[in-house]
Amino acid sequence: MNSAVQTLLIGLRTTISNIRANKQTFLISVMTIAISVGILGVFLIVFFNLNGLLASWNQHVQVVVYLGDDISPSQKSDLKDLFKANAKIQSTEEVSKERAWQEFKLQQRDSADLDLGFNPLPASYRIRFNTSENRSLHISEFAEQIRGEPGVESVEYGEKWIVRFEKFMIVCRVFLLGVGVLLSLGLILIVSNTIRLSIYSRQDEIELMLLIGATPRFVKIPFLLEGVLQGLSGSLLSLGLMGAIYIYLKNEFQPSLESIARGMDFQFISQPFLWTLVGLSVLIGFVASYISTYQFMQALNKR
Amino acid sequence: MIQLFNVVKNYGSGKPALNDVSLKIDKGEFVFLTGPSGAGKTTILKILFGWERFDEGQVLVQGINVGKLDAGNIHTLRRSTGVIFQDYKLLPNKTVFENVAFAQEVTNHDRKKIKFKTWEALKNVGLTPKKDSFPAQLSGGEQQRVAIARAMVNTPPIILADEPTGNLDQEISAEILKLFEEMNQNGATIVFATHSQDILRPGKHRVIVLNRGEVVSS
Numbered sequence: 001m002n003s004a005v006q007t008l009l010i011g012l013r014t015t016i017s018n019i020r021a022n023k024q025t026f027l028i029s030v031m032t033i034a035i036s037v038g039i040l041g042v043f044l045i046v047f048f049n050l051n052g053l054l055a056s057w058n059q060h061v062q063v064v065v066y067l068g069d070d071i072s073p074s075q076k077s078d079l080k081d082l083f084k085a086n087a088k089i090q091s092t093e094e095v096s097k098e099r100a101w102q103e104f105k106l107q108q109r110d111s112a113d114l115d116l117g118f119n120p121l122p123a124s125y126r127i128r129f130n131t132s133e134n135r136s137l138h139i140s141e142f143a144e145q146i147r148g149e150p151g152v153e154s155v156e157y158g159e160k161w162i163v164r165f166e167k168f169m170i171v172c173r174v175f176l177l178g179v180g181v182l183l184s185l186g187l188i189l190i191v192s193n194t195i196r197l198s199i200y201s202r203q204d205e206i207e208l209m210l211l212i213g214a215t216p217r218f219v220k221i222p223f224l225l226e227g228v229l230q231g232l233s234g235s236l237l238s239l240g241l242m243g244a245i246y247i248y249l250k251n252e253f254q255p256s257l258e259s260i261a262r263g264m265d266f267q268f269i270s271q272p273f274l275w276t277l278v279g280l281s282v283l284i285g286f287v288a289s290y291i292s293t294y295q296f297m298q299a300l301n302k303r
Numbered sequence: 304m305i306q307l308f309n310v311v312k313n314y315g316s317g318k319p320a321l322n323d324v325s326l327k328i329d330k331g332e333f334v335f336l337t338g339p340s341g342a343g344k345t346t347i348l349k350i351l352f353g354w355e356r357f358d359e360g361q362v363l364v365q366g367i368n369v370g371k372l373d374a375g376n377i378h379t380l381r382r383s384t385g386v387i388f389q390d391y392k393l394l395p396n397k398t399v400f401e402n403v404a405f406a407q408e409v410t411n412h413d414r415k416k417i418k419f420k421t422w423e424a425l426k427n428v429g430l431t432p433k434k435d436s437f438p439a440q441l442s443g444g445e446q447q448r449v450a451i452a453r454a455m456v457n458t459p460p461i462i463l464a465d466e467p468t469g470n471l472d473q474e475i476s477a478e479i480l481k482l483f484e485e486m487n488q489n490g491a492t493i494v495f496a497t498h499s500q501d502i503l504r505p506g507k508h509r510v511i512v513l514n515r516g517e518v519v520s521s
Contacts, residue, residue: 010408205394210381211352211354211381211386211392212381212406212410212453213382213409214378214410215378301374
């Protein structure tokens with residue numbers, strides 16, 4: 001057998017015996033990682049679903065171009081040509097003054113008498129855009145372009161809402177990153193302390209290993225594997241639990257969610273992020289145990 | 304095989320633990336290092352297997368310049384030396400067999416070879432019936448024999464023994480000494496630190512006498 005593979009196998013055997021000898025500390029460390037990954041995971045789920053909500057709202061955003069009462073047929077025709085020329089536009093619907101008034105009356109049928117003696121509502125075009133990556137940018141660009149056209153009184157597309165929500169999502173991203181960094185640092189401290197305990201409980205064995213000719217790599221491998229195992233088990237435990245809770249919540253609350261946001265699906269953490277979380281935990285485990293073993297070996301070498 | 308040139312080792316601001324020590328031990332030699340407590344016997348042994356650094360001078364072991372070794376390559380020196388301690392340094396949670404096999408695991412032998420060589424080493428020290436016992440279940444002499452088996456299992460060319468009979472009675476000490484002589488007859492260079500006059504009395508081997516960190520006679 002290849003000597004590197006053999007070293008790894010011996011390391012793994014030692015790791016398992018290390019874990020058996022320090023079961024409680026190992027479990028505490030795994031639970032701490034699981035809780036931290038859980039916190040990060042919950043934030044990610046909230047973030048993904050808010051993102052989904054934003055995307056769902058974005059899909060329903062339409063531009064309404066209100067026309068002046070004095071718009072001439074040629075100005076109307078110029079506008080229609082402009083709509084046709086824009087490839088990002090999916091559909092255009094013309095709403096006459098009369099139809100606008102009828103729709104308004106239908107919406108306000110519970111109100112008192114709406115007979116004003118004249119129709120105050122303007123004619124308009126309702127314009128829907130194709131689904132694309134920069135849909136909201138296309139919408140705002142188009143709105144700015146059309147705003148100055150002759151015969152156009154005003155253009156509305158709920159930009160303030162979108163901008164506000166997008167800003168909120170940026171804050172969410174920064175917050176997530178901050179929480180992620182803080183939790184990672186905390187975890188490095190906790191895991192490195194657990195590994196340190198593991199090292200000290202086997203100090204005599206390590207010294208003996210070095211005395212009889214073990215390489216530093218041979219000594220470090222079991223502890224590095226222990227850190228990696230802690231990270232892996234902690235994250236898998238946490239994500240497994242979150243997955244189960246997610247399935248339960250989805251079954252219970254998906255219908256109510258759909259009524260709040262049309263067509264929105266309650267999302268779990270996306271797969272790339274899922275693997276990133278597992279990878280991050282493993283990396284944290286590795287870095288933490290590397291720090292501990294490095295410090296221990298340095299202390300030994302200074303003698 | 305082993306050469307020390309004007310070696311100085313200080314532990315603090317007091318008198319040096321080794322003061323200008325020079326000595327030479329040839330290949331296949333059996334040498335006793337003796338002297339009162341604090342003479343520097345253990346310090347010399349520790350320097351020879353790279354467990355202690357020295358402040359001045361030069362140390363060559365099998366042509367390796369010990370002073371030039373660092374944490375990354377010190378194992379090359381330690382793999383060519385078997386070390387035996389007065390307190391045995393056995394792992395209490397491992398059986399006799401596992402303790403001896405451990406020395407080979409760290410140097411990466413395959414499992415079949417480990418079993419064979421461990422069995423052979425235990426046979427040489429007469430401990431095969433005790434292979435499944437734990438150190439706490441053994442007498443002092445038996446524990447020391449396990450430590451000797453562990454040191455000899457990789458057949459190192461140099462054996463360093465630090466007071467290996469220090470805790471043992473005369474009869475057992477004689478048995479242990481016999482094991483060292485057998486290893487020496489098989490070609491190993493032995494450096495045996497002791498302050499026991501009973502061990503030295505037969506006068507069969509060269510004796511290096513140390514006192515207060517200096518070589519008094521060699």
